[in-house]
Amino acid sequence: MKKLISVILSVMMVLSLGALSVMPVMAATVSSEEPVNPGVVSGQVNGQNSNDVTFVVSPANPMEYTFTYGGNYEFLGWEFNGLETGDYTVVSENGKTITIQLTASGANKSFVANAKVNAPTTPTTPTTPSTGDKDTSGKSPSTGVAIGGIAVAGAGVAMLAALKKRD
Numbered sequence: 001m002k003k004l005i006s007v008i009l010s011v012m013m014v015l016s017l018g019a020l021s022v023m024p025v026m027a028a029t030v031s032s033e034e035p036v037n038p039g040v041v042s043g044q045v046n047g048q049n050s051n052d053v054t055f056v057v058s059p060a061n062p063m064e065y066t067f068t069y070g071g072n073y074e075f076l077g078w079e080f081n082g083l084e085t086g087d088y089t090v091v092s093e094n095g096k097t098i099t100i101q102l103t104a105s106g107a108n109k110s111f112v113a114n115a116k117v118n119a120p121t122t123p124t125t126p127t128t129p130s131t132g133d134k135d136t137s138g139k140s141p142s143t144g145v146a147i148g149g150i151a152v153a154g155a156g157v158a159m160l161a162a163l164k165k166r167d
Contacts, residue, residue, distance in 0.1 A: 016158060039110035041055065041113070043067060044113070045069070045073075045115045052070050053115050061101065063102045066098070067115075068096060069097075071117060075115065078113060080113055082111030082112055083111045087102065087106025087109060088101060
């Protein structure tokens with residue numbers, strides 16, 4: 001009977017230490033999903049790169065983009081270069097802001113949201129296009145901490161049981 005208990009305690013300790021050694025793998029940064037839109041999205045004003053067009057990707061739906069024209073010229077409307085009519089649907093439009101949702105056919109396409117405005121025809125110096133808000137933190141969720149705690153608790157219980165058996 002003592003041999004059986006020793007073997008069971010040894011197996012528990014080995015499994016606990018094994019779980020502890022796997023913990024860093026569980027906490028590694030792993031992306032289980034492909035990026036929904038790996039294409040490049042940018043904003044322009046009258047076909048020129050501009051910081052006057054900003055956009056935000058919806059956290060609830062990564063296929064949904066909200067574009068806003070923040071310039072001072074008379075705003076005329078939006079066009080989406082690189083997308084065809086069936087590649088997106090307009091969710092809402094209010095003043096200088098429009099929200100679109102990409103369809104399956106537009107999900108991987110690069111496109112430019114072009115704000116059409118009534119601006120003077122003098123040449124302007126193009127600026128860099130906006131790139132939107134993207135999560136580039138590279139941090140993974142802290143799932144390894146829970147596994148580590150369980151592994152240490154299991155090793156402690158096994159060690160305590162082994163010490164009690166010695167006495």
